[in-house]
Amino acid sequence: xxxxxxxxxxxxxxxxxxxxxxxxxxxxxxxxxxxxxxxxxxxxxxxxxxxxxxxxxxxxxxxxxxxxxxxxxxxxxxxxxxxxxxxxxxxxxxxxxxxxxxxxxxxxxxxxxxxxxxxxxxxxxxxxxxxxxxxxxxxxxxxxxxxxxxxxxxxxxxxxxxxxxxxxxxxxxxxxxxxxxxxxxxxxxxxxxxxxxxxxxxxxxxxxxxxxxxxxxxxxxxxxxxxxxxxxxxxxxxxxxxxxxxxxxxxxxxxxxxxxxxx
DNA sequence: ATGCCCCCGGTTCGGGGA
Numbered sequence: 001x002x003x004x005x006x007x008x009x010x011x012x013x014x015x016x017x018x019x020x021x022x023x024x025x026x027x028x029x030x031x032x033x034x035x036x037x038x039x040x041x042x043x044x045x046x047x048x049x050x051x052x053x054x055x056x057x058x059x060x061x062x063x064x065x066x067x068x069x070x071x072x073x074x075x076x077x078x079x080x081x082x083x084x085x086x087x088x089x090x091x092x093x094x095x096x097x098x099x100x101x102x103x104x105x106x107x108x109x110x111x112x113x114x115x116x117x118x119x120x121x122x123x124x125x126x127x128x129x130x131x132x133x134x135x136x137x138x139x140x141x142x143x144x145x146x147x148x149x150x151x152x153x154x155x156x157x158x159x160x161x162x163x164x165x166x167x168x169x170x171x172x173x174x175x176x177x178x179x180x181x182x183x184x185x186x187x188x189x190x191x192x193x194x195x196x197x198x199x200x201x202x203x204x205x206x207x208x209x210x211x212x213x214x215x216x217x218x219x220x221x222x223x224x225x226x227x228x229x230x231x232x233x234x235x236x237x238x239x240x241x242x243x244x245x246x247x248x249x250x251x252x253x254x255x256x257x258x259x260x261x262x263x
Numbered sequence: 264a265t266g267c268c269c270c271c272g273g274t275t276c277g278g279g280g281a
Contacts, residue, residue: 009269009270009280010269010270010271012270012271013269013270013271014270034270034280036270036271037271060271060272061270061271061272061278061279062270062271062278062279062280063279112279112280112281113281114279114280114281153280153281167281170281171281172281205281207267207268207280207281208267208268208269209266209267209268209269210266210267210268211267212268219281221281248269250269251268251269251280251281
């Protein structure tokens with residue numbers, strides 16, 4: 001079973017790209033971020049035509065997440081618990097039946113947090129990470145396969161970026177950000193890519209500016225975080241960076257986990 | 264030191280991204 005995450009950077013601007021990727025990569029479940037549309041504006045027909053069920057949690061203009069899946073989810077929940085006043089659409093959870101039972105899959109878009117000295121943005125990011133941890137603690141107690149997939153806007157370690165010095169004061173790489181990410185690992189979530197490879201220079205995002213892609217000046221910020229029950233089913237991961245060279249690309253590429261959920 | 268580039272809303276620029 002192939003479960004992928006991809007920050008699409010505007011699903012309406014990228015629908016041809018998305019359909020081409022679905023047809024070639026053929027994921028069973030795709031977690032999208034930054035769909036940048038309200039639910040009514042999501043181009044669901046062209047995706048349904050490829051055999052996918054579509055669940056969205058959008059908003060006007062920016063943010064927005066979605067779950068595309070070949071099997072219909074038994075349950076869908078929208079919004080990260082812990083703050084009823086938070087109106088940003090950054091979290092959607094689906095529960096899917098598999099031969100071994102269920103797998104719970106989340107598409108999440110963690111706040112960027114820049115600039116760090118902004119009175120609202122960085123505190124919002126850190127608070128969101130605390131809420132995510134509280135949610136994860138609760139879900140981990142279920143002892144189910146759980147896959148928290150998405151754009152975390154976190155560079156976990158210096159080798160997860162081309163030039164750590166450039167990112168030193170950035171909300172994606174500040175010590176507090178990295179510490180919050182480590183807490184997610186320490187409660188029992190496994191970074192699937194790092195668990196399956198020792199390769200260096202693995203990135204999932206390359207800025208549109210200054211020829212970052214051509215120079216491989218990237219960062220690894222899109223992650224699949226796994227509960228122990230999901231980690232035990234993990235076969236391999238891949239970063240599908242070839243799509244970054246397509247015409248009119250997203251600045252992120254899909255990150256894919258292959259799982260064996262056969263009984 | 265700053266901007267490079269891109270999407271969106273809605274207008275010819277600003278907000279947001281990272």
